[in-house]
Amino acid sequence: MPGGAGERLVELDRSHGPLLAALPVRRLGQPHSRLVAEGLAGIAPHLGAGFEGVGLFDGVDLRAVAIWRPNPPLYGEHPPTWELSYLATRSSFPRRGYARRAKIDVLRRAQRAGIVQVISHVHRDNGWMLLLNDSIGGERRWVEGEEFVLVVCQVEHCLAVAAAAGHC
Numbered sequence: 001m002p003g004g005a006g007e008r009l010v011e012l013d014r015s016h017g018p019l020l021a022a023l024p025v026r027r028l029g030q031p032h033s034r035l036v037a038e039g040l041a042g043i044a045p046h047l048g049a050g051f052e053g054v055g056l057f058d059g060v061d062l063r064a065v066a067i068w069r070p071n072p073p074l075y076g077e078h079p080p081t082w083e084l085s086y087l088a089t090r091s092s093f094p095r096r097g098y099a100r101r102a103k104i105d106v107l108r109r110a111q112r113a114g115i116v117q118v119i120s121h122v123h124r125d126n127g128w129m130l131l132l133n134d135s136i137g138g139e140r141r142w143v144e145g146e147e148f149v150l151v152v153c154q155v156e157h158c159l160a161v162a163a164a165a166g167h168c
């Protein structure tokens with residue numbers, strides 16, 4: 001989905017710390033969104049040092065962010081994998097496609113880096129986030145009783161689904 005004229009995706013670095021800490025991402029009735037806000041508030045020192053990030057800006061206004069780990073601590077055999085740690089949109093700009101655009105940008109970066117899958121752990125009560133991943137062909141892997149759902153996005157597949165749906 002094309003963005004507005006002033007919208008652009010920008011790689012984040014430590015200098016974006018104050019913007020990340022001030023980004024309002026908590027949602028009423030969604031306790032899990034507090035964890036996201038707290039995570040973003042403390043992430044800046046780790047950008048370029050274990051975590052990478054991209055921000056969707058409109059002019060100087062930060063509207064959405066995606067933060068990922070290029071080398072997540074995983075066990076066992078797995079294809080080249082990134083872990084999307086945080087995906088969040090400023091609470092006053094919901095449902096404009098910002099989060100999906102940020103995620104698709106991460107998938108494109110992953111594709112360029114030769115990454116096969118991007119995984120994330122989504123709180124089981126976070127229906128919106130689960131639906132977002134469904135909309136680009138992400139696969140939910142439920143573990144009975146677990147608080148978080150493992151979502152696996154096969155990079156090529158999800159980019160193809162997103163393109164076919166007109167999201168990119």
Ligand SMILES: CC(C)(COP(=O)(O)OP(=O)(O)OC[C@H]1O[C@@H](n2cnc3c(N)ncnc32)[C@H](O)[C@@H]1OP(=O)(O)O)[C@@H](O)C(=O)NCCC(=O)NCCS
Binds near residue numbers: 090097100
């Ligand atoms: C979840 C979150 C990232 C979605 O951000 P967003 O920019 O509003 O989402 P988008 O506009 O890109 O929506 C993409 C899809 O997600 C789903 N979705 C998002 N918000 C929804 C809502 N309020 N109701 C139903 N579906 C919703 C839909 O499938 C939507 O596609 P559609 O609009 O074409 O139907 C946002 O609500 C948020 O920041 N929440 C707090 C932080 C969080 O929980 N992050 C995830 C864990 S790290």
